[in-house]
Structure formats: structure tokens, C-alpha cells
Amino acid sequence: MQPxxxxxxxxxxxxxxxPLTHCMTNDVVQTFTANVLLALGASPAMVIEAEEAEQFAALADALLINVGTLTSPRAQAMRRAIESAVAAGKPWTLDPVxxxxxxxxxxxxQQILTLKPAAIRGNASEILALAGMSAGGRGxxxxxxxxxxxxxxxALARQTNAIVAxxxxxxxxxxxxxxxxxxxxDPLMTRVVGTGCALSAVVAASCSLPGDxxxxxxAACGWMKRAGSVAASQSAGPGSFSGAFIDALWNLEAQA
Ligand SMILES: Nc1ncnc2c1ncn2[C@@H]1O[C@H](COP(=O)(O)OP(=O)(O)OP(=O)(O)O)[C@@H](O)[C@H]1O
Ligand SMILES: Cc1ncsc1CCO
Ligand SMILES: [Mg+2]
Known part of the structure; x- marks a missing residue:
């Protein structure tokens, strides 16, 4: 990628x-997501109790909804948070894991797609399925x-008015x-859990910025791509990649 x-x-x-970024995300990626947001300079907060989520979604700059470890109570809390964010004019982003x-x-x-997401970020199988163009992947x-x-x-972007990544x-x-x-x-990005989920959190935060x-x-996708390339060149495998990736996000300007 060019600088x-x-x-x-x-x-x-x-x-x-x-951006104060309200993350309602899955159990697997909580810490990694928070660390990615912190390395880029955002302020993450994982608020999940329904009453609190509804309150916080109106205060935060952006909301992330990631359904990776969805349960019925979580779905209810997410719906309340989304409705609160929309009422307060705050952007929300969907990761349809x-x-x-x-x-x-x-x-x-499919139900929450009607609640006007600002952005949707998923892998190919997820986007194909959400657009109704395939049955979805294996997991x-x-x-x-x-x-x-x-x-x-x-097609999904036209249908929902969201930016789709x-x-x-x-x-x-x-x-x-x-x-x-x-x-x-780098393909190593798929050998560490949560790079996509963390990207969705960065996308959510970026939707609160001024501009197009x-x-x-x-831009959010570009920062993660660049950090992935740099980290892969500096690491011996997934373990060291993870730390090098957070460092590379922290040092993005120096690598430009
Ligand atoms: N083959 C690849 N080469 C380079 N970069 C990749 C490759 N596959 C994925 N990526 C990058 O990895 C990140 C995660 O994308 P991916 O499509 O794997 O998300 P995901 O499947 O939702 O991930 P997860 O569910 O583990 O969070 C993105 O920044 C993407 O650009
Ligand atoms: C591994 C895994 N299982 C449910 S969510 C998740 C994180 C990657 O999406
Ligand atoms: Mg994913």
C-alpha cells in the first residue's frame, strides 16, 4: 500500500x-478489540447490561454490534442500545459474525438491519449471506x-444506506x-483471532469522525492492512504477530 x-x-x-466507542462484542475478542482501539487512540468501553447499554449508547460517540457470541438476553440489550444510539444521532456498526x-x-x-446501521463490516461469506446471495460459510x-x-x-449498501466493508x-x-x-x-491476520472483529470496532469509531x-x-481498513503487513514482517508466528500488530498500529505515522 502506498503511504x-x-x-x-x-x-x-x-x-x-x-472516539468513545461502545463495544457490544463477542467473548473471544474483548481484550484484543480494546487494545486495538487504544493503540489507535480511541477510548473503548464494553457496556453490555441492557439498562446500561441503552444509557451508554446515547453518550458514546459510536456503537459496535458484533454477534459472535450472541444470546437472547444479549440480543435484547443490543436492540435497546441500537435504538438509543439512533435516537441520539450516534452511528452504529454491525459485524455479522x-x-x-x-x-x-x-x-x-436481518431484523436490526432495518435500524439504519452507519456501516457493516464482515468477511465475504457473511456479506454474501446478509445480502441474501448465499447460505453463508462454515462458521x-x-x-x-x-x-x-x-x-x-x-447491493447491501444500496439496500441499507450503510457503508459496507x-x-x-x-x-x-x-x-x-x-x-x-x-x-x-498478510494471511497471518487470519491466524490470530479477532483482527476482523477489532477492525469492525475501528470502523465503528471512524464513523463518528467528520468528513466522508x-x-x-x-482509512480504517488501510490502517489495519498496513499494521498487518508490518507486523508480519517482524514476527515469527501468530503469537509474536499479535503484539507486533498492536505496536504497528501505535506507530502508524512513523511507517508512512
Ligand atoms: N489473505 C489475506 N491477506 C491479507 N490480509 C488479509 C487476508 N485475509 C484477511 N486479511 C485481513 O485480516 C483482517 C480481518 O479480515 P477477515 O476477513 O479475516 O475478518 P473476519 O473473518 O471477520 O475475522 P475474525 O472473525 O477473526 O475477526 C482484515 O484487515 C483483512 O484485510
Ligand atoms: C472464534 C469465535 N467464535 C465465536 S466469535 C469468534 C471470534 C471470531 O469471529
Ligand atoms: Mg468476523
């Missing part, structure tokens, strides 16, 4: 505004390429008319 694609002006906004593969979460995501990992899911991402070897970010292509990263939302979401 200008790092969108350093958006990164500057991100670091100086430090394993949608298509499992019925309960698929129904839930949380994709069985399709991002390029094959680009028409689905564009479909990620993989190449990331595509679209509003249904315009599409940004973000190459880079498509550009802001594409």
Missing part, C-alpha cells in the same frame, strides 16, 4: 478526537473471496455507488 493510502489526516482526526451459518443470529441481523471464517462478494456488498486478501469498501479497494495485509464516511471507513 497516501494510509489517510494520515483521518488518522490525525481519529487520534485527536479519541457467522451470519448465514446459524439461524438465530441471521434472523437477528466464523470465510469460505468465499472478498472479490466474489463485492456485488453483494454493493467486505474484507479478505483485498478489502472493498462501498456505499453502493463508489467503491474503494484496499490491498495489503466512505473515506473514513476505507
Amino acid at each position: 497516501d493510502l494510509l489517510d494520515l489526516h483521518v488518522l490525525h482526526h481519529f487520534r485527536t478526537r479519541s 457467522a451470519v448465514g451459518a446459524l439461524a438465530f443470529r441471521t434472523r437477528f441481523c 466464523v471464517d470465510t469460505t468465499d473471496t472478498a472479490a466474489s462478494a463485492l456485488p453483494a456488498a454493493q 467486505v474484507t479478505g486478501e483485498v478489502d472493498y469498501v462501498t456505499d453502493g455507488q463508489r467503491t474503494r479497494t484496499i490491498p495489503g495485509g 464516511r466512505l473515506d473514513n471507513v476505507a
